[in-house]
Amino acid sequence: MLLRSAPPSPAVLWEELDRFNDSLPAGVFSLDAYERFLAAFFERRGVPNTFSALPRTLRVVSHELDSGALTVFGAEPHQHVPVSRACIASMALPPIFSPVRIGDRHYVDAGAAQVAQLDVALAAGAQALVVVNPMVPVRATTVPTGHGHRTSVRDKGAIWVMHQVLRMGIHEAMREACRRITASVPVLLIEPDPMDGILFMYSPASFAARRSILEHAYRTTRSRVVAWVADHHAALVAGGFTLREPEAEGGRRGSRRPPAGGEV
Numbered sequence: 001m002l003l004r005s006a007p008p009s010p011a012v013l014w015e016e017l018d019r020f021n022d023s024l025p026a027g028v029f030s031l032d033a034y035e036r037f038l039a040a041f042f043e044r045r046g047v048p049n050t051f052s053a054l055p056r057t058l059r060v061v062s063h064e065l066d067s068g069a070l071t072v073f074g075a076e077p078h079q080h081v082p083v084s085r086a087c088i089a090s091m092a093l094p095p096i097f098s099p100v101r102i103g104d105r106h107y108v109d110a111g112a113a114q115v116a117q118l119d120v121a122l123a124a125g126a127q128a129l130v131v132v133n134p135m136v137p138v139r140a141t142t143v144p145t146g147h148g149h150r151t152s153v154r155d156k157g158a159i160w161v162m163h164q165v166l167r168m169g170i171h172e173a174m175r176e177a178c179r180r181i182t183a184s185v186p187v188l189l190i191e192p193d194p195m196d197g198i199l200f201m202y203s204p205a206s207f208a209a210r211r212s213i214l215e216h217a218y219r220t221t222r223s224r225v226v227a228w229v230a231d232h233h234a235a236l237v238a239g240g241f242t243l244r245e246p247e248a249e250g251g252r253r254g255s256r257r258p259p260a261g262g263e264v
Helices: 010-023 032-045 083-091 111-123 158-181 194-201 207-230 234-239
Strands: 060-064 070-073 100-102 105-108 129-132 143-145 148-150 187-190
Touching: 032 083, 060 083, 060 111, 070 083, 070 111, 083 100, 083 105, 111 129, 111 158, 129 158, 129 234, 143 194, 158 187, 187 207, 187 234, 194 207
Parallel strands: 129 187
Antiparallel strands: 060 070, 060 105, 100 105, 143 148
């Protein structure tokens, strides 16, 4: 006589799924190799990898994973952390990158909460802010996919749908923070046009795509900076930024007094 075993109950199946979810890695990639690259790059260029040795003040912002607390590397009590380690802690955006362990704590890029960096700059006494925000929602009528061009971000798959929602949140939070801070200090916000966001949808493994993105970003940002300088944008004036003079024949620049802040 054969005895049939009872089928597993739905509760048991859900428990197994919970165990499976809890066994997944905290991120798809680790940033440890990038940290080694940064440290080697600093060494080749003669750039100190410690905050105290840098010629100018640097603050790198991240968030502690288990408390959500804002952490400012470069300021006490986190001044001892190597600059390269602090950088990858600020870049650890889940679920792509694993949290970065420093001491007995784990740190991540907290997405939309990165607008806290603006308040950190204000607290440090900044008189003008130049904010670079690449996270703008994509606005396009054709979307490149592995199956050809389609008409919606939905056709790019779940990862890009999630990415688009994240971009919406960060963009709105950044705009609101800039509007609030402009009442105290001038803010220059640099971000791509929503129509340019389509460039980010091409495969990151494509060297040609990466080159096109970098060249397009350089050209558009340069033209905008020229216009901002011509219009005497308050943030550039407060920072003392000016345009470089054209190089004179023979590779020498015309004589002039250096600006109070810097050159663009």
